[in-house]
Amino acid sequence: MNINRGESFLRLKVIWKDSDMFQLAVTATNGRYGGTTEVYDTSASLSSFARSLLHYPTDKKTLSHEAGQKESYAYFGMRFYSIGKTGLVGVEVHLEEYVATEYRAEEKDKVKLEILIEPAAIDNFQKGINPTRNK
16 A cells, blocks of 8 residues: 555545445545545434534534444444644544455454544535435
């Protein structure tokens, strides 16, 4: 994997969907560590999380969203939190994916990383993940 140091991002891309559920390809990097997983989520769950991001971080609470299940086939978790008085927001991203091999049936790939963002970037992210924005 070739990661450009200093470039950080969290990308959610729909790769399959029906009326209630979709499959996401989630890719995250903080410029040093990175990973990818594919996980299922529901429109209702992601829409609810997108709504909770409106005007964040004005109330300074921690917000999180999870899809899939830890220690199972695939998992994706993200947690947003304020970083003191800096004005920055931290996004903790947790990715897991089951990777069976002929040698170790229980092997999993896992990564947990932190991305630092400006609060203004949350508005664009919120609009991009809201599955009901075009309805």
